[in-house]
Amino acid sequence: MISMKDIADRCSVSVATVSKALNNHSDIGEETKRHIRETAEKLGYHPNSSARALKTKRSANIGVLFVDEGRSGLTHDYFAKVLDSFKRVSEVSGYDITFINATSQKMTYLEHSRYRGVDGVVIACVDFDDRDVLDLINSELPVVTIDHVFDNRISVVSDNIGGMRELVEYVHSLGHERIAYIYGDDTAVTRNRVASYYNALKDLGIEADDNYTIASAYRNPKLAAKYTRQLLELKKRPTCILYPDDYSAIGGLNAIEEAGLTVPDDISVVGYDGLYVSQIIHPRLTTYEQNSEEIGRIAAKSLIRLIRDQKSTLIEKILVPGRIIEGASVRKLN
């Protein structure tokens, strides 16, 4: 490996001069800088990130902490999209990402973050009550949280409240009044969505039917199918069912078809997430697409800003709206 020492020797200057030349300090002559840079280029020099990090306390590395209900990790569609976007933006700014996990060497999240010397951490997590997560959030590290708001941190959240309201208002505008909602695991996200569902109904002057709201789980088509059958058996069957996510909606679709009914003619179905697959199945799902790309992008930009300028805004809540994808799974009632 080529080090600054090699360049220094070759250029007959000191290592310090090489360092300053490459970092464009003002106390090095232009001619010297040029020569050093050219030599560095010619020798194929690249800095050693460990040495630099050791000295400067900056690693150009961002920690990513993600734990979801099902420990699905990278295979979680929504998170994968958010992370992919986060990663792209970070990379352009010269940051690499490191996954923070509690597995390795029995370190807590915070310990792992310090061990790797990450410059900041982005947290997308189901369990924000976890002691270790809280320790990280209350640490001195720059932190941005996704889909959860802390009063001392920057957070980027998908507009679940607005999204749910939009969906309810949308199906209502198509004539639906008996709108059921099968919702996901008990998390902050879910609570927001459920509350928004009730509020939207109320504002539309629709009385909520207790039989119409059912606690299910995320990404569990089997369970969703089961509760769908339960809804279908009601004397006063809903005309439209909202699901916690697209997978669950697919489970619902299947249950409905198996019951000999047709979507959307007999009953309407609405997903959530706007996954790629929701738009290639038949019928195309009407769903609420979370802007995962934007969420990742903003989270990265915010975190990097925070890292580079520690004086910048420390507390902020950025709401990222999504949009309804009008598929073919909701029928207009006359």
Add this chain to the structure above:
Amino acid sequence: MISMKDIADRCSVSVATVSKALNNHSDIGEETKRHIRETAEKLGYHPNSSARALKTKRSANIGVLFVDEGRSGLTHDYFAKVLDSFKRVSEVSGYDITFINATSQKMTYLEHSRYRGVDGVVIACVDFDDRDVLDLINSELPVVTIDHVFDNRISVVSDNIGGMRELVEYVHSLGHERIAYIYGDDTAVTRNRVASYYNALKDLGIEADDNYTIASAYRNPKLAAKYTRQLLELKKRPTCILYPDDYSAIGGLNAIEEAGLTVPDDISVVGYDGLYVSQIIHPRLTTYEQNSEEIGRIAAKSLIRLIRDQKSTLIEKILVPGRIIEGASVRKLN
């Protein structure tokens, strides 16, 4: 941050002793070791990975290089599963992972790898002819490749040849003889599958029909639908169509249904990959599930073995078989 210096002071010993005690060297007394370890524990000491890496040239970090046809990155289902598995196994062994990209600071893959001082690299890539990829493969770094074989490296490959043959033989065993194959982008993986398709047909005594093989793309349901329609228009229509992946198969399903035909009654459909979604749609897709979990696991184990014991096997090809998932999209012909 607590450093060895702090522990040394607290225990009235030298830093060298602390280092040796924590690393369990034999020239430190048991009592001293115990005391130092307890103090380290009490102070919440954890090593600084940069300092350690700088000195030892080992970072406990593994580089991951992945580039697919569509630059889908982390949102690529198959890769996400492989990587997730790879990551879990690595973490248990104390390794973190770092994505190698060419974006950051105009470094090549190899330069980026050295910059971060990764101990080894796993490569899953579509374009193994890329100059930069080859530089990395021919470097001094421990490398394991996924789904591509190099004669100087360890590779873990999904058994595309076996998989394709199994599928052909399977549908043939159900009575199909007119088996079409819409295949993906031109890559080594694709070439293997196509060759295996032809070989299997030949071995079964079936003459290949040129109209039955069509070059399409991966994860492109629209294109798959288009070619499906093309197949449906043939005078001698195939009874079964194999697709490059599950998404494409879904595109095929739609095209077939739109043509007023039913799967599997009128025509059978076979996917590839065994994605989660393929098993929740209707009809459940008959598909070949690649053992992505195992591939990631083996790749991680092999790479870590290689890193820890540079003398261990340097060249090896590990074939990972998958399995047919019998869905409901293939009909038994009588």
Add this chain to the structure above:
DNA sequence: TCTTTTTACTTAAACGATTTCTATAATTGA
């Protein structure tokens, strides 16, 4: 011309660990 300022570098310490070599004390052997 002599002092002051500026320019352009160099020296040396530091970051936090590891490791080789050295030193001392305790133990063993004869």
Add this chain to the structure above:
DNA sequence: TCAATTATAGAAATCGTTTAAGTAAAAAGA
């Protein structure tokens, strides 16, 4: 009892980089 061995620990160098402080020469000011 004295030399040789063993056990335990410390000193110091080192990894590659950054940076505060120092220095010499050149330029500017008077």
